[in-house]
Amino acid sequence: MTIDFIINQFTEIIGNFPVAAFLVACASVGGLLFVLMALNAMVAVYVERKVSAFMMDRLGPMGQGPGLHAGKWGILQTFADAIKLLIKEDTIPKSADQILFKVAPFIIFIGAIIGLSALPFSSSIQAVDLNVGVFYIIAVGSIGVIGIVMAGWASNNKWSLYGAMRSAAQIISYEIPAGLSIIVPIMMSGTMNLQNLIEYQSGSIFGIFPNWIMFQNPFAFLAFFIFFISAVAETNRTPFDIPEAESELVAGWMTEYSGFRWAVFFLSEYANMFVVSGLAVAGFMGGWLSPIPGFLNSPVLGLFWFFGKVSFLIFVMMWFRWTFPRLRVDQLMYVCWKVFIPIAMLNIFGVGIWKLIFG
Amino acid sequence: MSKYFTNIYDTVNTLWTGMRITFRHMMNIKKDNVTLQYPEERWPRPERDIGFELEDYNVIRTRLHVDIDDCIGCFRCEKACPVDCIKIDTIKAGRGEDIPEVAHTGETSNGTKKGFVVSRFTIDMSECCYCNLCTYPCPEECIFMVGGPHSSKHPIDYEFSEVDRNDLIYQFAKKLTPKQRNDLQQPKEKAKA
Numbered sequence: 001m002t003i004d005f006i007i008n009q010f011t012e013i014i015g016n017f018p019v020a021a022f023l024v025a026c027a028s029v030g031g032l033l034f035v036l037m038a039l040n041a042m043v044a045v046y047v048e049r050k051v052s053a054f055m056m057d058r059l060g061p062m063g064q065g066p067g068l069h070a071g072k073w074g075i076l077q078t079f080a081d082a083i084k085l086l087i088k089e090d091t092i093p094k095s096a097d098q099i100l101f102k103v104a105p106f107i108i109f110i111g112a113i114i115g116l117s118a119l120p121f122s123s124s125i126q127a128v129d130l131n132v133g134v135f136y137i138i139a140v141g142s143i144g145v146i147g148i149v150m151a152g153w154a155s156n157n158k159w160s161l162y163g164a165m166r167s168a169a170q171i172i173s174y175e176i177p178a179g180l181s182i183i184v185p186i187m188m189s190g191t192m193n194l195q196n197l198i199e200y201q202s203g204s205i206f207g208i209f210p211n212w213i214m215f216q217n218p219f220a221f222l223a224f225f226i227f228f229i230s231a232v233a234e235t236n237r238t239p240f241d242i243p244e245a246e247s248e249l250v251a252g253w254m255t256e257y258s259g260f261r262w263a264v265f266f267l268s269e270y271a272n273m274f275v276v277s278g279l280a281v282a283g284f285m286g287g288w289l290s291p292i293p294g295f296l297n298s299p300v301l302g303l304f305w306f307f308g309k310v311s312f313l314i315f316v317m318m319w320f321r322w323t324f325p326r327l328r329v330d331q332l333m334y335v336c337w338k339v340f341i342p343i344a345m346l347n348i349f350g351v352g353i354w355k356l357i358f359g
Numbered sequence: 360m361s362k363y364f365t366n367i368y369d370t371v372n373t374l375w376t377g378m379r380i381t382f383r384h385m386m387n388i389k390k391d392n393v394t395l396q397y398p399e400e401r402w403p404r405p406e407r408d409i410g411f412e413l414e415d416y417n418v419i420r421t422r423l424h425v426d427i428d429d430c431i432g433c434f435r436c437e438k439a440c441p442v443d444c445i446k447i448d449t450i451k452a453g454r455g456e457d458i459p460e461v462a463h464t465g466e467t468s469n470g471t472k473k474g475f476v477v478s479r480f481t482i483d484m485s486e487c488c489y490c491n492l493c494t495y496p497c498p499e500e501c502i503f504m505v506g507g508p509h510s511s512k513h514p515i516d517y518e519f520s521e522v523d524r525n526d527l528i529y530q531f532a533k534k535l536t537p538k539q540r541n542d543l544q545q546p547k548e549k550a551k552a
Contacts, residue, residue: 054385059394323381324374339367 003029003128029127033116041270042078048318049077055322088259093156096256100154104147105257105264111143112268115275120194122288122302133194134186137279138179141234144272145171148243148253151265155256163252167243170332171234177340178230181223184351185213185283188220194282201286204293211293214284217358219350224284226340226347231276232317233336235269239324242332277313278306285309421505423482423493424513425531429467429501432475436493436502444486445493449475450543461539467499476543480532485524 006025007018014021046061050073053060061074092101115137117127130136145168152164186192189200203211214224233240244252254265281287286309288302296305327335384391395402432449452458455465455472463476494503505513521527535543 051385054388055381057384057388057391057393059388059392059396062396319378319381323377338363 002126029117033113033127037113037116037267037271037274040274041267042082044270044273044314045081045266046075046078047315048321051315051318052322055319082263085259085263090259090261091256093256095156097154097156100150101256102261104151104154105261105268106147107150108144108147109264109268109271111140111145111147112271112275114140114143115279116271118194119275119278120198120282120287121306122299123195123198124299125303126195129195130193132192134182134192134197134279134283137275138175138182141272141275142171142175144268151257152253155253157256159249159251159255160253163243163245163249163255166249166329167236167253170236170240170243173333173336174230174233174240174340177226177336177344178234180341180344181227181230181347182279182283184220184223184347187348187351187355188213188216194287198282198287198289202289202293202297207293209293210286210289210291212284212286212289217351217354219347219354220284222343223347223351224280226344227284228280228313228316230336230340231280232320233332235272235276235317237269237273237317238321239327240332241321241326242329245326273314273317274310277310277317280313281306281309285313421515421517422484422489422519423487423529424503424505425480425482426501426512427477427480427531427533428464429469429499430477430480430531431467431471431473431499432477433498435496435498439492439496441490441492442486442488444483446479446481446483447477448479450478450540452476452543458543461535461543462533467501469499471499477532478535478540478543480530482529482531483527484519484529485527 003025006028007021010017010021010024050060061077064074064076064080092098118130118133118136120126120129120133148167148171149164152160152162152167155161185197189197191197191200201210201212205211205215209215213220215221236243243249244254249255254262257265288306290296290301290305291309432447434447434449437443437445437447452463452473452475453465454474457463457465458476461476464473466472489504491504494500497503503512505515519527
């Protein structure tokens with residue numbers, strides 16, 4: 001269900017109004033993606049709270065849900081949270097930059113959600129089938145930084161500004177290893193189109209193992225981990241959460257925000273997680289292909305496999321978050337510049353040689 | 360250079376160890392869970408024994424309770440109370456007469472004949488100092504601390520917090536409507552009229 005498909009249908013059924021068709025298609029697909037992201041955040045927040053609780057031997061939210069206070073696993077906790085956030089007072093500091101302060105959350109959200117439009121949910125479900133899908137997602141992923149710096153600057157608050165500066169430094173640093181390691185699948189498949197990239201991974205190794213790029217050679221395997229960890233850093237999540245380190249910066253660039261705007265920040269954090277996990281899945285883990293080669297592959301089941309893999313990666317991010325302590329700033333930069341970038345460079349070199357020798 | 364690689368190895372190794380631990384805890388949550396969902400679940404109550412060898416001193420004072428059917432309205436507990444948290448009102452009635460309209464029985468369980476209808480018996484538990492002084496003078500042993508030797512008379516309950524402060528004033532007497540109260544106060548005159 002691409003945008004082109006909707007435009008064609010519109011033209012066939014209603015008539016040849018290119019602008020109207022384009023607007024209708026964009027609005028409907030955008031609305032769907034927004035609903036998807038809202039659901040994703042709803043589920044992910046609940047799962048995150050549960051995962052964190054279980055890892056600490058707690059129970060997590062148990063009250064809200066069918067049978068109030070009857071121990072029904074608190075399924076409606078996120079709905080309660082959302083309602084509470086929406087009815088909260090929307091405060092703007094007096095000395096804040098009014099316009100930037102109001103605009104910043106939406107820029108961050110746009111930066112997070114815009115990458116979704118190129119993600120291949122299944123072989124036939126994708127908003128836009130871009131030739132440069134990988135490049136596009138990596139590129140628009142950086143838009144969020146502008147919003148973060150805007151939010152930090154406009155808040156007129158030292159914590160916000162520190163958080164924004166740290167976030168900018170961190171995201172810009174970690175984009176390099178992420179970009180360098182996503183080059184590996186591009187080199188191996190010879191395409192930046194995400195659909196072609198996934199089709200390249202169909203088939204099997206020795207007839208049993210899935211022919212995913214991360215299993216095709218050791219360099220790609222390493223590249224997957226570098227990409228994934230850099231992606232975690234780009235989404236500002238623990239252990240790379242120095243931009244919003246609670247113990248030193250209150251809430252980083254979110255300090256002055258409340259209510260709906262803060263909810264938008266949260267929404268975009270989870271949307272970001274979804275996008276980077278989606279890119280990792282498409283680039284290294286065979287996208288919508290079934291993990292058992294040739295088993296249950298179809299456009300509809302592809303949706304299931306894709307969301308399954310993305311959910312798994314999001315779970316791993318939560319697992320990271322509730323296991324690891326936060327990195328110090330110098331350690332963060334050490335990991336990026338002295339470990340990830342050299343290894344990512346070597347990966348590119350190694351994959352080139354591998355391609356020369358094994359074809 | 361070798362230190363660089365040892366560092367990386369150590370990092371990966373230790374992180375993986377930590378991840379294994381958290382994953383194990385997540386999987387064993389049913390066994391490891393430490394949360395008690397308080398209003399629905401409670402810890403088992405401890406034994407009613409504070410360590411004295413003599414039974415009489417092993418009384419645990421949890422809260423006052425009154426068996427109002429046994430109360431003869433003698434006011435001794437009200438007088439004994441050092442903080443004046445017990446308030447009693449009585450209406451004179453025929454000695455040993457049953458008054459079914461207000462569910463008043465003429466005799467206590469010990470066989471004593473009652474001369475009064477207890478129209479009000481309130482204890483302000485927010486003032487009560489748990490001194491137990493009111494229970495000793497009671498001739499019918501109808502006011503007692505829950506627990507200890509009386510644990511068979513009333514279930515033991517430690518948790519008596521209330522949302523409204525007024526709910527801490529315990530009403531033990533049967534509620535009388537104004538008309539019933541009036542009838543009780545002037546039975547003779549009514550009969551004459």
